[in-house]
Amino acid sequence: MSAFTFEIVRQDEAPISAHVIMLPNEGAVWRHVEALALRIQSRNGTFIRVKNSEGESILRAGIITVLASIEKCPCLGCPIKRELEQRASTEHPTVADFGLRIQCDLRRTETNTSAWPAPTTPLGG
Numbered sequence: 001m002s003a004f005t006f007e008i009v010r011q012d013e014a015p016i017s018a019h020v021i022m023l024p025n026e027g028a029v030w031r032h033v034e035a036l037a038l039r040i041q042s043r044n045g046t047f048i049r050v051k052n053s054e055g056e057s058i059l060r061a062g063i064i065t066v067l068a069s070i071e072k073c074p075c076l077g078c079p080i081k082r083e084l085e086q087r088a089s090t091e092h093p094t095v096a097d098f099g100l101r102i103q104c105d106l107r108r109t110e111t112n113t114s115a116w117p118a119p120t121t122p123l124g125g
Contacts, residue, residue, distance in 0.1 A: 001024055002024075002052065004020070004023050004051065005019070005050065006050055010045055010046050011047075026052070026058060029058070029059060030059075033048050034080050036048055038070075038080065038087065043063040043067070
């Protein structure tokens, strides 16, 4: 297991939030990025940066890009995609099940997003 730091960053600013999660390898990072992107309300100019245990940036993705990748997931039963569609259809999106189990056939493994503390206010709002 390795430590990965997930940072929410607005353009040209210091990170708004940072969380360290232990993951088996770099391949497990993207599904956490997707789950985190669903929680961020301020999308324009906001991105997620992931650093490995040595502090090297291994991923930087804009929130809009991450959400677009979720929309394009070809897995019909993808729980992240369902959550995104549910949010798009509601006037005031909320996290319906913060303990959401991410088990998409394309993601191959199961991950519990409960590693992210439930916010009292929307991130980046």
